[in-house]
Amino acid sequence: MTLEVETVLVPVDGSEASGTAAEYAVAVAERYDADVHALFVLGDDVTPDIETGDEGVADHHGAFLDDVRAYAEGRVDVATSIMHGFSTQRKTHHPGSVILDSAEEVGADFIVLPREGRSSADPPGAVLEKVAEYVLLYASQPVLSV
Structure with a gap:
C-alpha cells in the first residue's frame, strides 16, 4: 500500500x-511532494481582544504564520487560515472539531499536530x-x- x-x-x-x-508537517509534505495548510486555532481568551480591535493579536498570529511560510519557502507551498477554537453558541465547536472540520474543508490527506502541553514561554491563546x-x-x- 502506498x-x-x-x-x-x-x-x-x-x-x-x-x-x-509545523516543522514536521513541512518535512512530511516535502517527502510526499505535497502542500501544507497551517490552521491557526484561536483560544477563547483572545476573543475579547479581537472584539475590541486589538491589532496585537492579529499581528502575533500573522507573524507566526509568516514564520511557518518562511520555514517552508522553496520546499513546499503553504496556505494558511485562522479559526476560532471555541463558540458560545455551539457546544460541539471546540478545537478538536475545528481541526477535523478544517481537514475536510481543505482536503487534507494527513494531519500533524502537537501533543505537548504549554510552556511558560507560550503566548496567551x-x-x-x-x-x-x-x-x-x-x-x-x-x-x-509530535
Whole structure:
C-alpha cells in the first residue's frame, strides 16, 4: 500500500510545540511532494481582544504564520487560515472539531499536530495541548502527533 498525500494540515496556536509540529508537517509534505495548510486555532481568551480591535493579536498570529511560510519557502507551498477554537453558541465547536472540520474543508490527506502541553514561554491563546487525543480518535486521515 502506498500512502498518497497532497495536503498536510498542521493546526498551530503560536506555542513552541505547534512550531515543532509545523516543522514536521513541512518535512512530511516535502517527502510526499505535497502542500501544507497551517490552521491557526484561536483560544477563547483572545476573543475579547479581537472584539475590541486589538491589532496585537492579529499581528502575533500573522507573524507566526509568516514564520511557518518562511520555514517552508522553496520546499513546499503553504496556505494558511485562522479559526476560532471555541463558540458560545455551539457546544460541539471546540478545537478538536475545528481541526477535523478544517481537514475536510481543505482536503487534507494527513494531519500533524502537537501533543505537548504549554510552556511558560507560550503566548496567551495556546489551545492545542489537549486536542491530540480527540483528533487521533476521530480523524479519517493519518495523524502524526509530535
